[in-house]
Amino acid sequence: MSNLTDTTKLHPIRDSRSTAKGILEHVYRALQAKGYDPITQITGFILTGDPTYITSFNNARSMICRLERDEILEELVYFYLTEHFDK
Numbered sequence: 001m002s003n004l005t006d007t008t009k010l011h012p013i014r015d016s017r018s019t020a021k022g023i024l025e026h027v028y029r030a031l032q033a034k035g036y037d038p039i040t041q042i043t044g045f046i047l048t049g050d051p052t053y054i055t056s057f058n059n060a061r062s063m064i065c066r067l068e069r070d071e072i073l074e075e076l077v078y079f080y081l082t083e084h085f086d087k
Helices: 020-033 038-048 057-064 069-085
Strands: none
16 A cells, blocks of 8 residues: 555656657648648747647647647747658
């Protein structure tokens, strides 16, 4: 039996949709499915912080709002640079 004065630490369940990369992929697909240009819409969101650039379809808006804009930008820069310069 555990001590009732100890604090239990819960560890979040990680899946690909909880990472910046996974969330961006999900949002990209949701925007495409609704007929939007994902690049334009995600760029608008990053520049302004206005969540209405992202569709609420398939929970995309609430998912992208879990991230800070600097996290999104960092993921995009990382992906671009590693794809173009690490080869």
